[in-house]
Amino acid sequence: MSSGAAMSLEAIRYRRGSLAILNQLLLPEQLRYEPVASVERAWEAIRAMEVRGAPAIALVGCLSLAVELAAGAGPTGDAAELETFVGERLRFVVTARPTAVNLGREAQRLRDFVRRRVRSPDVTAQGLRESIIEHIEGLLEKDRGDNRSIGAHGARHILQRVPEGGVTLLTHCNTGTLATAGYGTALAVVVGADRVAASGDTANKIGTYQLAVAARHHGIPFYVAAPSSSCDPALPGGADIPIEERPGKELTHLQGLCLAAPGIDVWNPAFDVTPHDLITGGIVTEFGVFAPGELREALAERAAAGGQ
Structure with missing residues (x-):
């Protein structure tokens, strides 16, 4: 309809x-x-x-x-x-x-x-x-409640690091209302995430790693916004995250029209992995903002206290 x-x-x-x-x-x-x-x-x-x-x-x-x-x-x-x-x-x-x-x-x-x-x-x-x-x-x-909490925690954490004036934010990945039940997860931070390993390494849409490298080089804080349901403490690190590979035609064709040379070989991973040491701002969850190395313990404490 x-x-x-x-x-x-x-x-x-x-x-x-x-x-x-x-x-x-x-x-x-x-x-x-x-x-x-x-x-x-x-x-x-x-x-x-x-x-x-x-x-x-x-x-x-x-x-x-x-x-x-x-x-x-x-x-x-x-x-x-x-x-x-x-x-x-x-x-x-x-x-x-x-x-x-x-x-x-x-x-x-x-x-x-x-x-x-x-x-x-x-x-x-x-x-x-x-x-x-x-x-x-x-x-x-x-x-919806988790989304609002993530936005509030992220905005508060970012603004505390800015003595005066406004901030310019770059978001990457599908982080707004179309990625969730409504509202969105990364309206006040930089990138979303589809999976966060125990080490704090994160998998997100392809291109995230390049942004993290550029942010580190230029001294710009890099944040990941993800609900706790995206955190997977059973996986030790980013190398253990399964990376989905999409059909090559998604890159060579548009609306059924071929835009590339016929027969060209295509590798189309949908995600890349950002190492935890490039996440310099923190990982923003509905429970607060944590350094990558603190996240696993913080979520375990939350679970022990009865939270999800």
Whole structure:
């Protein structure tokens, strides 16, 4: 469906039983929202980059499952069978984009939630179905809250380093409202991130590493803005982050028209890795701003205190 200019620009439109995404492949020529009625359609949209940005990818993957469940998909009479169905759907959708950790992390959290609910003595299949849908719907508002917190922490940290006057900021990657549930993650900082390793090394859209090198050379603070769901302490460093490689035609063709010499060889990695020692400003999360070497401990302390 089409959207008029007066309507708000958002990547995701959801209500119980209905999900639509802004097809970002058509921007800026067309502003079109398309329905996502199944996990398979979500996989296709994520894989084809119709929807982009690690937080938005995670939301679309999980919300597509909520849409299926609201429509009655899956077993109806046994809670344990419904748990199996949900696990299978989640394992499938996380294969769409390997580098962005948010989708895999939210899928695991959802599996853990379902496992705890199934162990409740009074659980029913219908009650489990409702609680899963409500859990997924809660991710939307949480993402918006995290975005606002990231922006506030980042802005405060940057402005404290400026004695007077304004600041000029360069952002890189899809960091605004189209990458999230709304608002955006890096409106007051420099780059986003799809995965942050335990060392503080970060994977982000290709070109981030070059900006980090240039910033270091010119003495400009370099920040990474990422929700805690993008942090992956199980990976020791950037060399362990799986880097997604995209089809070469994404670089050689535009709207079906070949712009390169026929048969030219193309290597198209979608991400590069920025070493932690180039992140001189800090890593901005919804919990605050941390030096790369402090992030793992800070998140572990937050988790121990009951935070996500």
